[in-house]
Amino acid sequence: QKEVEQNSGPLSVPxxxxxxxxxxxxxxxxxSFFWYRQYSGKSPELIMFIYSNGDKEDGRFTAQxxxxxxxxxxxxxxxxxxxxxxxxxxxxxxNQFYFGTGTSLTVIP
Amino acid sequence: EPEVTxxxxxxxxxMGQEVxxxxxxxxxxxxxxxxxxxxGQKVExxxxxxxxxxxxxxxxxxxxxxxxxxxxxxxxxKIRSTKLEDSAMYFCASMGDSSYNEQFFGPGTRLTVL
Numbered sequence: 001q002k003e004v005e006q007n008s009g010p011l012s013v014p015x016x017x018x019x020x021x022x023x024x025x026x027x028x029x030x031x032s033f034f035w036y037r038q039y040s041g042k043s044p045e046l047i048m049f050i051y052s053n054g055d056k057e058d059g060r061f062t063a064q065x066x067x068x069x070x071x072x073x074x075x076x077x078x079x080x081x082x083x084x085x086x087x088x089x090x091x092x093x094x095n096q097f098y099f100g101t102g103t104s105l106t107v108i109p
Numbered sequence: 110e111p112e113v114t115x116x117x118x119x120x121x122x123x124m125g126q127e128v129x130x131x132x133x134x135x136x137x138x139x140x141x142x143x144x145x146x147x148x149g150q151k152v153e154x155x156x157x158x159x160x161x162x163x164x165x166x167x168x169x170x171x172x173x174x175x176x177x178x179x180x181x182x183x184x185x186x187k188i189r190s191t192k193l194e195d196s197a198m199y200f201c202a203s204m205g206d207s208s209y210n211e212q213f214f215g216p217g218t219r220l221t222v223l
Contacts, residue, residue: 031210032210034210034212036214038152042216042217043200043214043215043216043217044152044200044214045214046211046212046213049210049211051210052198053150054138061202088151088152090152094164095140095159095165096154096155096157096165097142097144097149097154097158097212098154099152099153099154100151101150101151102151
């Protein structure tokens with residue numbers, strides 16, 4: 001069974017702080033890893049994807065991948081109240097994609 | 110900015126009826142997907158479609174489900190005989206190039222089976 005596991009939270013951080021979201025995956029054949037943001041009642045929006053070990057930065061967001069540990073994380077710097085959402089971690093094997101249950105993040109003003 | 114569109118936004122049907130959910134992917138995209146999300150649960154992969162055929166499908170995508178790209182713009186998901194447990198949000202997604210793996214999701218169709 002190919003699984004992506006996330007801590008469902010909720011995670012609360014004060015405005016301006018760093019939010020750290022974590023994810024593990026079971027399939028070592030997974031090729032790429034994604035972070036999506038989903039507001040309540042809305043569709044997922046891609047934040048970023050990563051496929052190489054190490055860090056990938058895009059604005060306030062940094063994704064980290066450690067294939068040896070089968071671990072993916074997302075750091076959100078200078079968190080804003082508008083970042084309050086559910087964050088979905090996902091992976092793909094070929095053209096099949098898997099998502100975790102999501103971590104609920106609340107940024108407190 | 111190009112976007113994926115889906116119709117209808119909400120579909121209510123009786124158990125046993127057939128439903129067709131429609132999607133218009135981003136125009137130059139080549140890969141198309143359907144997902145479902147039961148309320149409060151994770152987004153679940155149903156099927157991927159490329160070059161006018163199914164590329165991958167999950168265990169959920171049984172004989173009750175089918176997909177079609179009837180013309181150059183639409184991508185449809187048909188559920189032949191709906192069950193109560195098919196009630197969920199159904200998302201269509203498209204992707205331009207598999208090397209980037211950037212899927213763009215539509216707004217979803219909420220299916221309610223009574």
